[in-house]
Amino acid sequence: MIKAEHLTKSYGPFTALQDVSFEIQKGEIVGFLGANGAGKTTTMRILTGFYQPTSGKATVAGFSVADQAMDVKKRIGYLPETPPVYPEMSVEAYLRFVLELKLVPREKRKDLLEWALGKCGLSHRRNSIIATLSKGYRQRVGLAQAIIHKPPVIILDEPTVGLDPLQIIEIRNLIREFSGEHTVLLSTHILSEVTAVCQRVIMIHRGRIVHDQQIKDMSAKRSLEELFLEVISKDPASLSDASSGNNNSKVSAG
Amino acid sequence: MLQVETTIRKSRLDKEGVDMSLGAITIAKRELKSLIVSPILYVVGGIYALLLGYQFLQSLIFFDAQLQQAKVQAQLMKNPDALQGISLNELLIGAVINFGFFLLLFSVPAITMRLLSEEKNQGTYELLATSPLSSWELVLGKFLAGVGFIVLLLVTHALFLGIMFGYGNPEVLPVISGYIGFILGGAALVAVGLFSSSLTRIQIVAYFIGLFINIVLLQLANGARSTSGNLSEFLSKASITMNFEQFNRGIVSVSGVVYFVTLTIFFLAATRIAVQSMKR
Numbered sequence: 001m002i003k004a005e006h007l008t009k010s011y012g013p014f015t016a017l018q019d020v021s022f023e024i025q026k027g028e029i030v031g032f033l034g035a036n037g038a039g040k041t042t043t044m045r046i047l048t049g050f051y052q053p054t055s056g057k058a059t060v061a062g063f064s065v066a067d068q069a070m071d072v073k074k075r076i077g078y079l080p081e082t083p084p085v086y087p088e089m090s091v092e093a094y095l096r097f098v099l100e101l102k103l104v105p106r107e108k109r110k111d112l113l114e115w116a117l118g119k120c121g122l123s124h125r126r127n128s129i130i131a132t133l134s135k136g137y138r139q140r141v142g143l144a145q146a147i148i149h150k151p152p153v154i155i156l157d158e159p160t161v162g163l164d165p166l167q168i169i170e171i172r173n174l175i176r177e178f179s180g181e182h183t184v185l186l187s188t189h190i191l192s193e194v195t196a197v198c199q200r201v202i203m204i205h206r207g208r209i210v211h212d213q214q215i216k217d218m219s220a221k222r223s224l225e226e227l228f229l230e231v232i233s234k235d236p237a238s239l240s241d242a243s244s245g246n247n248n249s250k251v252s253a254g
Numbered sequence: 255m256l257q258v259e260t261t262i263r264k265s266r267l268d269k270e271g272v273d274m275s276l277g278a279i280t281i282a283k284r285e286l287k288s289l290i291v292s293p294i295l296y297v298v299g300g301i302y303a304l305l306l307g308y309q310f311l312q313s314l315i316f317f318d319a320q321l322q323q324a325k326v327q328a329q330l331m332k333n334p335d336a337l338q339g340i341s342l343n344e345l346l347i348g349a350v351i352n353f354g355f356f357l358l359l360f361s362v363p364a365i366t367m368r369l370l371s372e373e374k375n376q377g378t379y380e381l382l383a384t385s386p387l388s389s390w391e392l393v394l395g396k397f398l399a400g401v402g403f404i405v406l407l408l409v410t411h412a413l414f415l416g417i418m419f420g421y422g423n424p425e426v427l428p429v430i431s432g433y434i435g436f437i438l439g440g441a442a443l444v445a446v447g448l449f450s451s452s453l454t455r456i457q458i459v460a461y462f463i464g465l466f467i468n469i470v471l472l473q474l475a476n477g478a479r480s481t482s483g484n485l486s487e488f489l490s491k492a493s494i495t496m497n498f499e500q501f502n503r504g505i506v507s508v509s510g511v512v513y514f515v516t517l518t519i520f521f522l523a524a525t526r527i528a529v530q531s532m533k534r
Binding site for chain 2: 044048049050051070072073074076078080081082083084085086087088089093097098100101102103145
């Protein structure tokens, strides 16, 4: 459903992503785990077509992100790092705008609006102006925006950031419900989130994929925390030498 | 290789053309809703109405003085033709519409400055860029919203026109032609303002870039007056106010329409290029 092939992204001399490849099957919920600045957001932006990769190729739902952008955009829901909301609009007006923007047929809009408001716990705040909402509620509006058109592929950049513990549990339950029908890629730097929600974890460190494993295959002895710390404490240079053997002095410098 | 690339581009363009108007209207509707609740509209609209009203008063006093003078002249010299030279259309209505257009040079950038820079600033551009919406639809939608603002501004002309047509007997056609020029010229200024808004995420910077371009388009008129021959003619054809004055005198010329439409298309195309480059 999502396929990244040798994605590289550089900003001038700084390489944010280097040779990132992975594949996500339909219905999988995958956690994208990494420290701040590891390249999670960059990868997600490339998958959604917001950034052009410097090299490499991304495919979503069988369509090339670079050449068939419209087909890809019709099939994804995306929650960016900061919820993309218009502060002067009411929650309901904003979500109606998103439904129109996502080309949802008129007759389906009302049901989907109610569904998303209910799922994200926004029904009682539907007439609130977004500027007056707390950070947690804005995050919910952002999440509602990403799922409202029930896209086959959902990409969430740190979906639970800014939420209180109760809200986090609700949102995690919501994401778990998507399993099977929707393909979800969510990024986080909270380790427990991955084990709570995801079926698989992809770890990224300094712009490289350093680990990729099914959660159920993980040994009971070694927790995710230990694994993560072990992976990121390794010098990325030695990792890449072991795997591909190419030069990556840029990465370690950055 | 190059050929393949161009065909890919072409097919993308074709696909982008689908539902073109739909997405543009979605964008324009939302933008106008935001504009109506924004204080900028009321501040700009209020100042605009105030200045326009003052200009109306001044023109009225000037018109009255001219009329009295002509009456005296007609009586003393027994020359009824003196009154013929006093045109309500030209001295009063034309002068006010002309000033109203001049004010657009300063007020349009104040409205257009936020159109794209705010999207970038508050991160909503990320939503638009990852939705099935072509860059043309985005640019066109924002442009339509700006033209909507020009139409809203015309409400401030209603009182003055009401008085004119209620108490006077002006010719209708030059007034209509003046407003055709007003809307076409206003649309061109919206395109300029939209372009400047696409260049930066700081609204005030967008305002001054837009204002600068407008003033250059205005100053060409002064250039035309201070030069002679072909250069003067070229500058007068390139000046935004001189083209507008043609309309305001009741002349809807092909060259005037082509001028404003070309200016609009040029800046919309430039905006589209800037919008596409916003995706890094």
